[in-house]
Amino acid sequence: MKTIAFEEAEKSFSGRKILRNLSAVCLSGQITAAVGPNGSGKSTLLKLAGHFMLPDSGSVTVREEDAVLKGEALRMSIAYMSPELRLYPRLTARENLSFFLGLRGVPIDDRLYGDVLNRVGMLPETIERTRVGEFSTGMRQRLLFGLMLASNADIWLLDEPGANLDDEGRAMMLREMRRGAEENKLILLATNDSRERGAADEAIDLSEH
Numbered sequence: 001m002k003t004i005a006f007e008e009a010e011k012s013f014s015g016r017k018i019l020r021n022l023s024a025v026c027l028s029g030q031i032t033a034a035v036g037p038n039g040s041g042k043s044t045l046l047k048l049a050g051h052f053m054l055p056d057s058g059s060v061t062v063r064e065e066d067a068v069l070k071g072e073a074l075r076m077s078i079a080y081m082s083p084e085l086r087l088y089p090r091l092t093a094r095e096n097l098s099f100f101l102g103l104r105g106v107p108i109d110d111r112l113y114g115d116v117l118n119r120v121g122m123l124p125e126t127i128e129r130t131r132v133g134e135f136s137t138g139m140r141q142r143l144l145f146g147l148m149l150a151s152n153a154d155i156w157l158l159d160e161p162g163a164n165l166d167d168e169g170r171a172m173m174l175r176e177m178r179r180g181a182e183e184n185k186l187i188l189l190a191t192n193d194s195r196e197r198g199a200a201d202e203a204i205d206l207s208e209h
Helices: 042-049 071-077 093-102 110-119 137-149 167-182 194-199
Strands: 002-013 016-027 031-035 057-064 078-081 155-159 186-190 202-205
Touching: 002 042, 002 186, 016 042, 016 057, 016 186, 016 202, 031 042, 031 167, 031 194, 042 057, 042 155, 042 186, 057 071, 071 078, 078 137, 093 110, 093 137, 110 137, 137 167, 155 167, 167 186, 167 194
Parallel strands: 031 186, 031 202, 078 155, 155 186
Antiparallel strands: 002 016, 002 057
8 A cells, every 4th residue: 555645735936835735645546636727736746746846844755554665666666647758759669668668677578568559549560660759749648658557656646647638548548547546556647627537536626725
């Protein structure tokens, strides 16, 4: 069981308080949606959850059972998907997967490659020699989601995961999130999409903070 606990966490940028006195707990086996208007701090919440930044006050703690996760153990537990992430446009899908998964020590073979692409609705044989720079934005989003699926991470931090996806792609993403929760992964997503919020088990409404 992994948990992320926010305890009276606050964060400001350039004198503007983005998050104020936030206390919440996210649990493995659940989908938690961080919701609220633009500028309410959804992306900031995800970055605090992953310890990509620290709160100005309060705390954000990631635990596995009673042990606090830090350093390499924390990094290997987390997969982060955000509009800020970029794939290498001159590499193929397989080359991108091989590179990024290699950073986590996850080897990619034909079975894993085919399984990941099929799960995100892409046919390996149709894109085998196509550079990612030639992909549509939706295809790149699917590949990023596939990279996360293959990462072996137990915590998924997803920033607007349905962005640039068509209805079929959104259905795939929601299906895979539920599958992840059933596999006891902790899933925290930032979203303004009513379907994504509706698929969540719990919600953190940042309009109240």
